[in-house]
Amino acid sequence: MLRRILPFVLLAFVLAACSATPDRASSGAAGGTAAEAADGIGAEGLADGDIAQSELEGAPMPGSQEDLEINVGDRVFFAFDSAALDEAAQETLDRQAAWLMQFPDLTVTVEGHADERGTAEYNLALGERRAAAVKNYLVAKGIDPDRILTISYGEERPVDPAHNEAAWALNRRAVTVVNVVN
Amino acid sequence: MTERGLTRRRLLMAGSALALGGVPFAARGQLRVDITRGQVEPLPIAVSPFAGDGAGAAELGRRTAEVIAADLDGSGLFRTIDPRAYIQGPEELRDLPRFADWRQINAQALVTGVVRTGGAEGLTVEFRLWDVFAGTQMTGFRYTLARRLWRRVAHKIADAVYERMTGEKGYFDTRIVYVSQTGPATDRVKRIAIMDQDGANHRFLTRGRELVLTPRFTPDARRVAYLAYRGRTPGIFLRDLASGRDRRIGSFAGMNFSPRFSPDGRVMLMTIAREGNSDIFAFDLSSRRLVRLTDHPAIDTSPSFSPDGREIVFNSDRGGSPQLYVMARDGGNPRRISFGAGRYGSPVWSPRGDFIAFTKIKGGYFHIGVMRPDGSDERLITRSFFDEAPVWSPNGRIIMFTRQDPATDRTRLMRIDLSGYDLKEIPTPTDASDGDWSNLIP
Numbered sequence: 001m002l003r004r005i006l007p008f009v010l011l012a013f014v015l016a017a018c019s020a021t022p023d024r025a026s027s028g029a030a031g032g033t034a035a036e037a038a039d040g041i042g043a044e045g046l047a048d049g050d051i052a053q054s055e056l057e058g059a060p061m062p063g064s065q066e067d068l069e070i071n072v073g074d075r076v077f078f079a080f081d082s083a084a085l086d087e088a089a090q091e092t093l094d095r096q097a098a099w100l101m102q103f104p105d106l107t108v109t110v111e112g113h114a115d116e117r118g119t120a121e122y123n124l125a126l127g128e129r130r131a132a133a134v135k136n137y138l139v140a141k142g143i144d145p146d147r148i149l150t151i152s153y154g155e156e157r158p159v160d161p162a163h164n165e166a167a168w169a170l171n172r173r174a175v176t177v178v179n180v181v182n
Numbered sequence: 183m184t185e186r187g188l189t190r191r192r193l194l195m196a197g198s199a200l201a202l203g204g205v206p207f208a209a210r211g212q213l214r215v216d217i218t219r220g221q222v223e224p225l226p227i228a229v230s231p232f233a234g235d236g237a238g239a240a241e242l243g244r245r246t247a248e249v250i251a252a253d254l255d256g257s258g259l260f261r262t263i264d265p266r267a268y269i270q271g272p273e274e275l276r277d278l279p280r281f282a283d284w285r286q287i288n289a290q291a292l293v294t295g296v297v298r299t300g301g302a303e304g305l306t307v308e309f310r311l312w313d314v315f316a317g318t319q320m321t322g323f324r325y326t327l328a329r330r331l332w333r334r335v336a337h338k339i340a341d342a343v344y345e346r347m348t349g350e351k352g353y354f355d356t357r358i359v360y361v362s363q364t365g366p367a368t369d370r371v372k373r374i375a376i377m378d379q380d381g382a383n384h385r386f387l388t389r390g391r392e393l394v395l396t397p398r399f400t401p402d403a404r405r406v407a408y409l410a411y412r413g414r415t416p417g418i419f420l421r422d423l424a425s426g427r428d429r430r431i432g433s434f435a436g437m438n439f440s441p442r443f444s445p446d447g448r449v450m451l452m453t454i455a456r457e458g459n460s461d462i463f464a465f466d467l468s469s470r471r472l473v474r475l476t477d478h479p480a481i482d483t484s485p486s487f488s489p490d491g492r493e494i495v496f497n498s499d500r501g502g503s504p505q506l507y508v509m510a511r512d513g514g515n516p517r518r519i520s521f522g523a524g525r526y527g528s529p530v531w532s533p534r535g536d537f538i539a540f541t542k543i544k545g546g547y548f549h550i551g552v553m554r555p556d557g558s559d560e561r562l563i564t565r566s567f568f569d570e571a572p573v574w575s576p577n578g579r580i581i582m583f584t585r586q587d588p589a590t591d592r593t594r595l596m597r598i599d600l601s602g603y604d605l606k607e608i609p610t611p612t613d614a615s616d617g618d619w620s621n622l623i624p
Contacts, residue, residue, distance in 0.1 A: 081525075083458070118504070119484065119504075119527030119570050119571070120571065121439065121440045121453070121527070122481065122484065122527045124395075124439050125481040128437060128455035129459070133458065150458070151415075151437065152416075154395075160368075161591070163588040
């Protein structure tokens, strides 16, 4: 009896170990170990059915893009043809400023975007204006301007490709992106 | 009414320069198509297969006639008659046409020609344009060229016919550059592509690894400026079409975009965004001197020169919403010219100087429109969910623009006569946007 359930116990143990591992790459390696362990037990009495396995997310690495996205908020949204930062945007940027203070070695790029309801060139200019509004706010909160680059994608990079007000509201945004150090 | 009278009326409607009995030659040359008049009755014209001398010449002669006919038909001003109706064949047409044969099929004009092959790569092409009812030759040229350029000569002949019949320059020996689009909307691959005006000789100029936008020909049609997200800062690059070489236009603090050249090709206008503020600058391509033309906290972008090079139309939201403004070439005396309800953008001055084309967004629709340079006489000539980025054919008669269909998400290049008639798609191998139309190839 014990031999019958042993592989499952082992598998559960390994999975539990995975969930405690913060790094996703190492959890993948542990998954491989589970398969090998099952093989080692031998064939007798083993169920033939597939065992579903899914990776458990660990906490994002502090100071990573994922950390910014999940724990801080990486983007702010704008009204139509506006670069004004509303209350919700300012709260997000306050958190971003505090977060950037925590990781003084990081530099970021603020990407400004527009919805499709304008001409392409005007929207490039509008995206610049939005990215600069975010940068200026962060600088006013004490972040070194040299740590913040800006770029505009105009209407070229929608997150929601639909052609309605809900999509346009999501696309009118400025996203703070952690620069990868080469 | 006699058949002769009918013919005269149709000719006048077409505004053509075709001769009728007794009209003095000099007077005919002054007739012009009035591009503000609206739809015209296409003029029936026969384009005979060209006779051939030498290896492959007859086949080349047939294809030359096909290219000419497609150009003329595509203009909306001519209607070519099906070659199967022609009574007199290409070989007989080496001599004077039997005009009665062409009158019988109601051709009012006739194009004939001869193609001679031979020599290393040599080709000689002759053509004549005939007034069928007067029984006279209207024009005729001989071209000597490398064989691989045969399509260009066909376009040049179509241009000669167009010019002789309408009194205006043609637009057939020209190219179109545009942004090819493939892939899903959230991960679009954009490549600069170039083709002849009729879609032939299509090729890509970039590989799609970087975002590219707004290709614009230099006035000599030899180079293309475009915006590329390449390196640390997106910027304008200039591609030499013959050598394939690319160079970045200067190195400026801030992103630069919206390139457009002066009519003499010496100056490139562009927008430079610094600290979030976009202003218009003129960059002298030989001295590499950069001159600021606007200095305003508003967005100033999309500059376009008048054909005399004296003024610049541009887009600005300095009045609270995006509108059109005209200023002197040195930036002086800016004045608003658009006052209708709605938001305006992407103005482009007609090569004829008489109109400015623009995009207008109003009531949930995008329009392509035209107005006089002083802002009067505004007319909207298209309406759809998404029309934008108008440019002119080099003779100022046709507007090409981008149309996106929200139901299918297809994005196409379209063209429409300035009068608002003859709307049609410009076929491209992939989705297409941001077209620019070259001048006649020198």
